[in-house]
Amino acid sequence: MIPSSFEYHRPASVNEALSLLQEYGDDASLLAGGHSLLPAMKLRLSTPEHLVDIGHIDDLRQIRQDGDDVSIGAAATHHDIESSDLVASSAPLLAQSASVIGDVQVRNAGTIGGSLAHADPAADYPAAMLASDGTVEVLGPDGARSIAAADFFVELFATALEPGEIITALRVPAVAAGTGTAYLKFPHPASRFAVCGCAAAITVSDGKCLSARIAFNGIASTAFRDAGLESALAGVSLDEDSVRTAVSGAAAGQELLEDSFAGEDFRRQLARVYARRAVLAAAANA
Numbered sequence: 001m002i003p004s005s006f007e008y009h010r011p012a013s014v015n016e017a018l019s020l021l022q023e024y025g026d027d028a029s030l031l032a033g034g035h036s037l038l039p040a041m042k043l044r045l046s047t048p049e050h051l052v053d054i055g056h057i058d059d060l061r062q063i064r065q066d067g068d069d070v071s072i073g074a075a076a077t078h079h080d081i082e083s084s085d086l087v088a089s090s091a092p093l094l095a096q097s098a099s100v101i102g103d104v105q106v107r108n109a110g111t112i113g114g115s116l117a118h119a120d121p122a123a124d125y126p127a128a129m130l131a132s133d134g135t136v137e138v139l140g141p142d143g144a145r146s147i148a149a150a151d152f153f154v155e156l157f158a159t160a161l162e163p164g165e166i167i168t169a170l171r172v173p174a175v176a177a178g179t180g181t182a183y184l185k186f187p188h189p190a191s192r193f194a195v196c197g198c199a200a201a202i203t204v205s206d207g208k209c210l211s212a213r214i215a216f217n218g219i220a221s222t223a224f225r226d227a228g229l230e231s232a233l234a235g236v237s238l239d240e241d242s243v244r245t246a247v248s249g250a251a252a253g254q255e256l257l258e259d260s261f262a263g264e265d266f267r268r269q270l271a272r273v274y275a276r277r278a279v280l281a282a283a284a285n286a
Ligand code: FAD
Pocket: 029, 030, 031, 032, 033, 034, 035, 036, 037, 038, 054, 074, 075, 100, 101, 102, 103, 106, 109, 110, 111, 112, 113, 114, 115, 116, 117, 118, 122, 123, 124, 125, 165, 166, 167, 168, 191, 192, 193, 194
């Protein structure tokens, strides 16, 4: 369990990190919290010759209000996010998902940028980013660009990031009055990663669901918004029985993952159960 040898770089700024990525190309990897990359290196699944450590760059750790959005630096740790009052009040899905990641050690070191770049289908933030209508801000050799979360997660462990690009921040529109959110997951008993996670943002009017944004992680090869489920929930009374009926088609048409822990049927049932619980919890928070 010893990684192959590498050279460690500690750039003082994002621009210096960009230059290092350009200089070393495919031989370089960014290092943030190291909680996904280092295990992969120890297993020799990843063998970068140069590690460019961006975890300590202050500019990348800022959490601030930016107009109507909340901006979260890519190197903000899961703990920074779960303990931020601004995130709790304005981007609550991110706080709710950060708080159930791994354990205290993982939350103290792991970062949101590293998690999104790694794009593990069982990671918690992707569903929260999708249901928050979030945007990923990146900087690369050709300048800065914004990628909607809906376009960011391409496939299993694959994103829309181009070679040499760095995630600098995530932007999330502040949650509107009358909208409640909840992120709930069925965690794997050993790893705590999501076997099924559901992020829900529910806008409530007169006890009914005016509109819904629902996203899942853990059950398919990438996190996804469930447009069919969102339509089924529109106009529905937010009581247990009505919501149970509305979520009966959760994840319809999606090819679901199967592994030794959870087969496709079990994951589909988890999607129904966690959608119902997340919708009711989100409505109660509105
Ligand atoms: P790193 O490991 O440093 O990097 C991961 C990848 O992202 C690398 O390819 C790196 O080059 C790239 N990268 C890093 N930062 C950037 C950036 N700014 N721009 C572009 N690319 C970048 N996650 C969950 O969601 N839920 C869990 O329950 C959970 N449980 C865990 C339990 C354990 C025991 C462990 C070890 C990890 C767990 N994780 C879980 C994963 C954890 O959240 C990781 O911290 C996270 O996936 C990666 O973040 P990192 O900062 O550690 O990234």
